[in-house]
Amino acid sequence: MNLVRLVKAVCARPSIRExxxxxxxxxxxxxxxxxxxxxxxxxxxxxQVYDPYGPRPPPSDKVVELVERIALYxxx
Numbered sequence: 805m806n807l808v809r810l811v812k813a814v815c816a817r818p819s820i821r822e823x824x825x826x827x828x829x830x831x832x833x834x835x836x837x838x839x840x841x842x843x844x845x846x847x848x849x850x851x852q853v854y855d856p857y858g859p860r861p862p863p864s865d866k867v868v869e870l871v872e873r874i875a876l877y878x879x880x
Contacts, residue, residue: 863871
């Protein structure tokens with residue numbers, strides 16, 4: 805008996821695909837307009853001196869000391 809009720813309940817309700825199908829067709833209509841294939845692309849030209857982060861600060865004393873120690877060991 806319970807199996808018959810379950811089958812009737814499943815068959816009576818419309819599936820999610822049946823409900824959402826028409827909504828998606830209306831909601832997802834694309835408005836794509838193809839561009840001219842012969843059009844020249846616009847290129848952005850950077851200025852001669854382009855430094856997005858600004859001038860770099862001088863290295864710290866620890867870094868300079870470490871570089872000197874590495875250089876000393878690489879010579880030997």
